[in-house]
Amino acid sequence: MKSRTLMIIFFVIVNTALIAATIWWLNKPEPLAFHCQGQLNFNESRDNNPFDFDGAVVMHFNPDGSGYFTMNGKLTEGQMVHPVSRQENFNWRNLHDSLYEISIKSVERFSHDRVPDKLFEAYTAGILLGQKRLLSIQRTPEHAIIIGNFYSPLLLCAS
Structure with a gap:
């Protein structure tokens, strides 16, 4: 039971980090070149x-x-x-x-x-x-x- 809870928490943290990184990537300004x-x-x-x-x-x-x-x-x-x-x-x-x-x-x-x-x-x-x-x-x-x-x-x- 404890390992299942840890897996769910890990899954939520990883997905939250991926969503935050995607939002940051889409909203970052285009580099000037x-x-x-x-x-x-x-x-x-x-x-x-x-x-x-x-x-x-x-x-x-x-x-x-x-x-x-x-x-x-x-x-x-x-x-x-x-x-x-x-x-x-x-x-x-x-x-x-x-x-x-x-x-x-x-x-x-x-x-x-x-x-x-x-x-x-x-x-x-x-x-x-x-x-x-x-x-x-x-x-x-x-x-x-x-x-x-x-x-x-x-x-x-x-x-």
Whole structure:
């Protein structure tokens, strides 16, 4: 009798664990594994000091939680024009549904990047080494990916 009760308890525990694992597996977010590139035109006017970035942006997400984005183009601040060419490596993690956190791990400025230190970051949400930012990454029914912040989309990636 005692062994039968133990077998029933063991059977219930194993089945409960299998059901919990299945529910977790079905609800876990799909890993990010994509490469997206686009043209970004960013205009800002703060304290009568116009700032514009016009260039190409490439974002790459690896399923292991790493990734990078590169920016190449020109930055105009007032009357000054600076070439931009940099890559920022980051780690990402899913916080909830379509909300992701990226943490900048390294910043590499290429030789022709002539933007004065911290100028670019002052206008573009301050993404500096060690800082974290939240992104919204949503998949559309047509298999496109929308990358944005809380206010608007930044890139629309379609295959």
